[in-house]
Amino acid sequence: MAETLDAEKVRKVAVLARLKLSEAEIGDYATKLGNILKYVDTLNEVNTEGVVPMVHAVELSNVFRADEVQPSLPRAAALQNAPKTDGTFFLVPQILEDK
Amino acid sequence: MDYTTIIGLEVHVQLQTNTKIFCGCSTKFNPDNPNVQTCPVCLGLPGSLPVMNRHAFDLAVKTATAINCQIARFTKWDRKQYYYPDLPKGYQISQYDLPFSHDGWLEIVINKETGEKKKIGIIRAHLEEDAGKNTHDETGRGHDSQVDLNRAGTPLLEIVSHPDLRSAQEAKEYLEELKLLLTYLEVSDCNMQEGSLRCDANVNVHIHRDGQKIATPLVEIKNLNSFRNVELAIEFEADRQYRQWQQDGMTFGAVLKETRGYDAVRNITVAQRTKENASDYRYFPDPDLVPVTIEEAYLQNVIDSMVEFPAARRTRFIQQYQLSNYDAAVIIDQGVVFANFVEHVAKICGDGKQACNWVTQDVLREMNDRKLTIEGFPIQPPVLGEILKRVNDKKITIKSGREIFLNLLNSEDLSTISVARIDQIIQEQGLSIVADSGQLEAVIVGVLAKNAKAVADFKGGKQSAVGSLIGQAMKEMKGADPATVRELLLKKLAE
Amino acid sequence: MSIIGATTGELLSRLERGELTSVELTTAYLDRIAQQDDRVSAFLTVNTAEALQQAADVDRRRQAKQPVGLLAGIPVAIKDVLCTKGLKTTCASRMLANFIPPYDAHVITQLRNADAVLIGKTNMDEFAMGSTTETSAFKITRNPWDLDRTPGGSSGGSAAAVAAGMSPLALGTDTGGSIRQPAGFCSVVGMKPTYGRVSRFGMVAYGSSLDQIGPFANDVNGAALLAQVIAGHDGRDSTSVNAPVPAYSQTVNQPLAGLRVGIAKEHFVEGLNPEVEQTLRTALQVYKSLGAEIKEVSLPHTSYGVAVYYLIAPSEASSNLARYDGVHYGHRAEQFSNMIDMYATSRGEGFGSEVKRRIMLGTYALSAGYYDAYYLKALKVRRLIRQDYDKAFEQIDVLASPASPNPPSKVGEYSANPLAMYLEDIYTIGANLAGLPGISVPAGFTEAGLPVGLQLLAAPFEEEKLLRAARMYELATKWQGQRAAL
Numbered sequence A: 001m002a003e004t005l006d007a008e009k010v011r012k013v014a015v016l017a018r019l020k021l022s023e024a025e026i027g028d029y030a031t032k033l034g035n036i037l038k039y040v041d042t043l044n045e046v047n048t049e050g051v052v053p054m055v056h057a058v059e060l061s062n063v064f065r066a067d068e069v070q071p072s073l074p075r076a077a078a079l080q081n082a083p084k085t086d087g088t089f090f091l092v093p094q095i096l097e098d099k
Numbered sequence B: 001m002d003y004t005t006i007i008g009l010e011v012h013v014q015l016q017t018n019t020k021i022f023c024g025c026s027t028k029f030n031p032d033n034p035n036v037q038t039c040p041v042c043l044g045l046p047g048s049l050p051v052m053n054r055h056a057f058d059l060a061v062k063t064a065t066a067i068n069c070q071i072a073r074f075t076k077w078d079r080k081q082y083y084y085p086d087l088p089k090g091y092q093i094s095q096y097d098l099p100f101s102h103d104g105w106l107e108i109v110i111n112k113e114t115g116e117k118k119k120i121g122i123i124r125a126h127l128e129e130d131a132g133k134n135t136h137d138e139t140g141r142g143h144d145s146q147v148d149l150n151r152a153g154t155p156l157l158e159i160v161s162h163p164d165l166r167s168a169q170e171a172k173e174y175l176e177e178l179k180l181l182l183t184y185l186e187v188s189d190c191n192m193q194e195g196s197l198r199c200d201a202n203v204n205v206h207i208h209r210d211g212q213k214i215a216t217p218l219v220e221i222k223n224l225n226s227f228r229n230v231e232l233a234i235e236f237e238a239d240r241q242y243r244q245w246q247q248d249g250m251t252f253g254a255v256l257k258e259t260r261g262y263d264a265v266r267n268i269t270v271a272q273r274t275k276e277n278a279s280d281y282r283y284f285p286d287p288d289l290v291p292v293t294i295e296e297a298y299l300q301n302v303i304d305s306m307v308e309f310p311a312a313r314r315t316r317f318i319q320q321y322q323l324s325n326y327d328a329a330v331i332i333d334q335g336v337v338f339a340n341f342v343e344h345v346a347k348i349c350g351d352g353k354q355a356c357n358w359v360t361q362d363v364l365r366e367m368n369d370r371k372l373t374i375e376g377f378p379i380q381p382p383v384l385g386e387i388l389k390r391v392n393d394k395k396i397t398i399k400s401g402r403e404i405f406l407n408l409l410n411s412e413d414l415s416t417i418s419v420a421r422i423d424q425i426i427q428e429q430g431l432s433i434v435a436d437s438g439q440l441e442a443v444i445v446g447v448l449a450k451n452a453k454a455v456a457d458f459k460g461g462k463q464s465a466v467g468s469l470i471g472q473a474m475k476e477m478k479g480a481d482p483a484t485v486r487e488l489l490l491k492k493l494a495e
Numbered sequence C: 001m002s003i004i005g006a007t008t009g010e011l012l013s014r015l016e017r018g019e020l021t022s023v024e025l026t027t028a029y030l031d032r033i034a035q036q037d038d039r040v041s042a043f044l045t046v047n048t049a050e051a052l053q054q055a056a057d058v059d060r061r062r063q064a065k066q067p068v069g070l071l072a073g074i075p076v077a078i079k080d081v082l083c084t085k086g087l088k089t090t091c092a093s094r095m096l097a098n099f100i101p102p103y104d105a106h107v108i109t110q111l112r113n114a115d116a117v118l119i120g121k122t123n124m125d126e127f128a129m130g131s132t133t134e135t136s137a138f139k140i141t142r143n144p145w146d147l148d149r150t151p152g153g154s155s156g157g158s159a160a161a162v163a164a165g166m167s168p169l170a171l172g173t174d175t176g177g178s179i180r181q182p183a184g185f186c187s188v189v190g191m192k193p194t195y196g197r198v199s200r201f202g203m204v205a206y207g208s209s210l211d212q213i214g215p216f217a218n219d220v221n222g223a224a225l226l227a228q229v230i231a232g233h234d235g236r237d238s239t240s241v242n243a244p245v246p247a248y249s250q251t252v253n254q255p256l257a258g259l260r261v262g263i264a265k266e267h268f269v270e271g272l273n274p275e276v277e278q279t280l281r282t283a284l285q286v287y288k289s290l291g292a293e294i295k296e297v298s299l300p301h302t303s304y305g306v307a308v309y310y311l312i313a314p315s316e317a318s319s320n321l322a323r324y325d326g327v328h329y330g331h332r333a334e335q336f337s338n339m340i341d342m343y344a345t346s347r348g349e350g351f352g353s354e355v356k357r358r359i360m361l362g363t364y365a366l367s368a369g370y371y372d373a374y375y376l377k378a379l380k381v382r383r384l385i386r387q388d389y390d391k392a393f394e395q396i397d398v399l400a401s402p403a404s405p406n407p408p409s410k411v412g413e414y415s416a417n418p419l420a421m422y423l424e425d426i427y428t429i430g431a432n433l434a435g436l437p438g439i440s441v442p443a444g445f446t447e448a449g450l451p452v453g454l455q456l457l458a459a460p461f462e463e464e465k466l467l468r469a470a471r472m473y474e475l476a477t478k479w480q481g482q483r484a485a486l
């Protein structure tokens, strides 16, 4: 599909990606990402009928671990890198509850 | 008002594993100690990787098999991407297009008296990870929300039903039967207060008007945290949709599915703000996890190790112990421990019907009065069975059995409750049924001698006079069987 | 005999013979860093105190004749994408500028068990996204052979550290060539093992199905030794392969008889620098002179590799980097209007433009309506690429190519044209898509004195063959002995 990217589309994707972009960045991405998308369209030349998608570089299956408790981190270590805590919880600005 | 309520349920069940689905942290319910059951994996720290808990997978397959699902021979894990503070990785590991199970059913009893049943279709059951827990500032002062990740990564089984349920009552029955099954299977404790069983309901109504069927727009009611609330929320919502339709005439498909929450205090459902672009979860296969292929031998092993399901047990109880649909349901619906209790008592005393009656009446009554659980009931089957055995063997009367039962239950020291203690009480209180008719005959002769008037009345045609004579004889011979006393007394009077 | 510039093997034997202590050796490297790194900017964190303590500990145990590990007392520089417990791990991003992991990556545990000295954390492209080490939020690493040029990337700091004699060994990561390309640009040895050979646990993810950790060294033997230490099964990585690890360092010096070296006709394309091409042709002559057979093979889907890579890697990255939201760790904006705005602002501020570009690309490729056309299509072509390699390796033992079509770029050369930079990955990307092991060894210099690397690829889990073939070449040429004059 020959996709072009306009500023509107870039804005939509930025919302999905949770990225606040400046107007300059939006314009820049529209051009540069547009070029990249045009380039990746070359894949349409390849006949992939019946080809199984390859998700993993080495295809393993059935990898499990035993249900055995391992030590957890102390709370202080769990919270040590958090931008804001009260020593017990991670703190975030009040969540606008979906109400 | 003529409409049918159409309901499909999405149930999330926490599986009873020791550890989380992708790491070795404990799954213990621990709300009082936030953020102590975490590690790099369930904190979603940079560089951490998930590894599937085998037991979680086994429990999930066991459950899906029990709800008659097809088990996929190939299944994989996908990332469902959305942002929320209780979701540390910014995505939930779940299953999208290839869930490990699909197309099953669960049979529910829609009439306890007649035992009438209905099959509720199951679209799919899949395995995923639970999120953490957010606590919001309720003061309205806009303080920060708190995030606890103890729960993040607990294995969750999501079971999605077809919209086959036709009333709030049926929805509740479905949930109760599902909960019963899950606890029988020991795959979940289904504790709704602790959130180990959670339910969302998809509801709309079909309005019957002039021979036509008009469907209202679909609504999803989120986070129903008790069976009672499920019932109330659906009842409210169905009525609300009908009234809404009367106002705006909006029908199914005219608007997107709406999400509403149930407000238990006001008993209403409230529209929730739809998440921005929430519909684009950008699912894709998780490259950090590998697929699972399921062999026939594995499935056979799951089937072979399966316990008897509640539905099958109900049917068996009805046949084996000659119970009514209702009585069988009462026992089975109390849960697997209760049903095992009944069967254990039955085995010792040798009379299933007797055991059922006794446990459903006396034991259940005392459990309720004394606020006891069956596990914590002081008289366990080995002792109760022996009481009933003595009744059954006509060593004591039913009445004496009840006396002994209460006597034991009221023991000051519960540890003294034992089979030996039963016999001690029988002895102390002379509760043995006197099989020696010579001794009984002597007592009766004595009673007749002392009550010449009553004897004369009887002989004069006053049948009721015999009652006081039996009563007096019983008083003197505590363990005597009333029927035997009556028989002997009548015989003597006839002489 | 100088410490700086010596090979790992030389250093180890001097340590074992007691001619040198690890403290002396570590001090020499720390001094070298202090003298040279303000020009090269290879390091983000120099782990001076802990390194000296580790060195002293190894010396004590060696003197007491206690058993010591394979890398006892040898400094190893660590790309700052690998988690080191208690030591800042930034991924060269403002987002993680203050992140201190509470745990060690599996490879770090392996290094500690081998008694290596962790000398410091090296610069890189932000979150390993880039081919020049210019996207680092903190500094631009310079190529020790020409300070106006980049060392390549994304593991440019590790490659430059070894090339500048600031560490005999280093760890890098390779998602699309991020070890092999900078190794070539800096005239050092760099190897990407087979996907699954080395545990990714504790490696901050970029493209999870492509990422692999590997060694840098100033000779093939050093790379073999470091590879041997870090390879092996780890139950904490579901994609880690449970297969025995050969003792690479024991066999690396054995030449391969009847070696079949392949070249792909699709590799000789427009855009291949003539000097680079000539270097490859010369290298093939070297192999021929060593008795190897040169065979031409075909990799028909080569030209699609870059497109496939720049869909798969950004798609995975857009998801892998979703966790940086300013809630549990990492940068949180100071100014925001609500929680959703806090996410977007924190991420907008915390990520650099190349990272944002790839997140945007990946988000787009996975979004509703585009998934099948982009991401899924790329996964299918990926399999065709893998099948090309499978067929080729039926006829050959190793596949030779340049590591990159051009010599190292000037700093700033690609800033206006990311696509041109992406196209430079053409020779390295295939190994990541197919999961193959690959190595880059020094193969000479252009007339302007810029390093050129020879890349060899092998079939999955054939690292031993790859290292032996590379060592044959290294011994037959003079490039290994050359050191950048700083």
Ligand SMILES: [Zn+2]
Binding pocket: B020, B023, B024, B025, B037, B038, B039, B040, B041, B042, B043, B153
């Ligand atoms: Zn954990």
